[in-house]
Amino acid sequence: MPEEGADLQAVATRCRKRVARGALLAAGVAMVPVPGLDWVTDVGLLVRLLPQINAEFGLTPAQIERLAPDRRIVVYKVISASGGLLVGKVVTQALVLRVLRLVGMRLSAQQAAKFVPLAGQAVSAALTYTALRYVCEQHIKQCLAVARQLQQLPAPHRP
Numbered sequence: 001m002p003e004e005g006a007d008l009q010a011v012a013t014r015c016r017k018r019v020a021r022g023a024l025l026a027a028g029v030a031m032v033p034v035p036g037l038d039w040v041t042d043v044g045l046l047v048r049l050l051p052q053i054n055a056e057f058g059l060t061p062a063q064i065e066r067l068a069p070d071r072r073i074v075v076y077k078v079i080s081a082s083g084g085l086l087v088g089k090v091v092t093q094a095l096v097l098r099v100l101r102l103v104g105m106r107l108s109a110q111q112a113a114k115f116v117p118l119a120g121q122a123v124s125a126a127l128t129y130t131a132l133r134y135v136c137e138q139h140i141k142q143c144l145a146v147a148r149q150l151q152q153l154p155a156p157h158r159p
Contacts, residue, residue, distance in 0.1 A: 025045070027128050059147070
């Protein structure tokens with residue numbers, strides 16, 4: 001978990017900056033008119049970014065396992081209540097592809113837009129940027145909710 005008393009908003013801000021840089025990179029790749037290259041980039045980027053966000057909030061599977069049992073139970077309850085698909089999970093390509101289906105319309109439009117010279121590539125880049133930011137923002141919000149719940153718990157008992 002972020003250090004006790006840590007400003008969770010600061011953690012979220014750091015994550016958002018990292019996401020913005022990655023989404024810009026992906027948008028740049030989306031402008032290249034090579035079919036499929038952008039999908040490979042998007043999946044690779046999310047497979048790297050989402051675990052980093054989990055780690056910033058102290059919510060990787062290894063970090064959760066180190067929590068006291070009562071805190072671990074709270075984490076899993078909050079994750080399941082918030083519908084967090086990626087919080088506290090090992091992020092794999094299959095899991096990322098499942099999440100990308102949630103923004104599938106944007107990405108399908110992005111693929112179609114690529115075939116319109118120049119303007120289509122700009123639209124493709126904008127859609128990629130927006131879709132990646134959206135997926136990551138939802139993940140950051142879920143991590144924030146879990147971390148806030150944990151901060152509200154009394155300090156764990158030390159034997």
